[in-house]
Amino acid sequence: MHWYNHEHLHSGIKYVTPADRHEGKDVAILSARDKVQKQARERNPERWSGATRDWTPVGPVALNPQKEKLANSVAA
Template identity: 45%
Template sequence: MDILQARHRLYEMARSQTPSRWSGNTRNWQPITRVTLNPERDSVAQAAINPRDNGQVAA
């Protein structure tokens, strides 16, 4: 988290020194708490395990 805060400060400093290079805001430097690969697969897998629970049927 310290790294993200340092990057945010660096980008803000660069933006203040050369505002003509920046057309908008800098990146969102908030930490990502959860990452999912193929999130649509989670619902398909859950439907295959418990088809009655959520009304979906796996293909």
């Protein structure tokens, strides 16, 4: 469980750990990645065929969004 929450980088939350996301560290991490990637593109533009990756933090996330929608609609 520790590895999954503190070491494993999750694609659904832009490759940060759930712990980083929960603690609010994801904003700084993603901002730093964006800066590094843009600097790399400026130094070597010939290596880039398109835009850099979108490192904007994701909004709210859920483990089972369909189940949560169903639970909320039943409760209402």
